[in-house]
Amino acid sequence: MAYRGGYRSSASRAVTGITAALVVVIVLGIVFVLLNADQANMVVNFVLAVGRWLTRPFANLFQMETVDQAVLVNWGMAAVAYFFIGSALARLTRG
Numbered sequence: 001m002a003y004r005g006g007y008r009s010s011a012s013r014a015v016t017g018i019t020a021a022l023v024v025v026i027v028l029g030i031v032f033v034l035l036n037a038d039q040a041n042m043v044v045n046f047v048l049a050v051g052r053w054l055t056r057p058f059a060n061l062f063q064m065e066t067v068d069q070a071v072l073v074n075w076g077m078a079a080v081a082y083f084f085i086g087s088a089l090a091r092l093t094r095g
Contacts, residue, residue, distance in 0.1 A: 011093040019086025025050050026079040033071045054078060 029051030031037075037044045055078040062077075064070040 009094065012090045015086060015090040015093055019082060019090065022054060022082050022086070023079050026054055026075055026082065029055075030072055030075050030079075033075075034068055051075060054082070 025047055028047050032044050032047060039045055039048060055075045058074045058078040058081070060070070061074050062070070064073060
């Protein structure tokens, strides 16, 4: 398959990269919560703050018994939604 180059393929790669970064931040946030990472740590605090902002539309979507379960399910749903929306946008921008 030959490289076609151009604006559309660059846009597709950019959308894919941004989507991957968003999903990685959310998944890292889930891991930090499940492993009870020290929230006083600057990196952990930053990832959780960004994760909370990204997952705000999914906050309390499902009520769970524990915070860990709620983060796993609600943030997990957010990661899946970002993945599918980003994939669809990347497909639309592909040439």
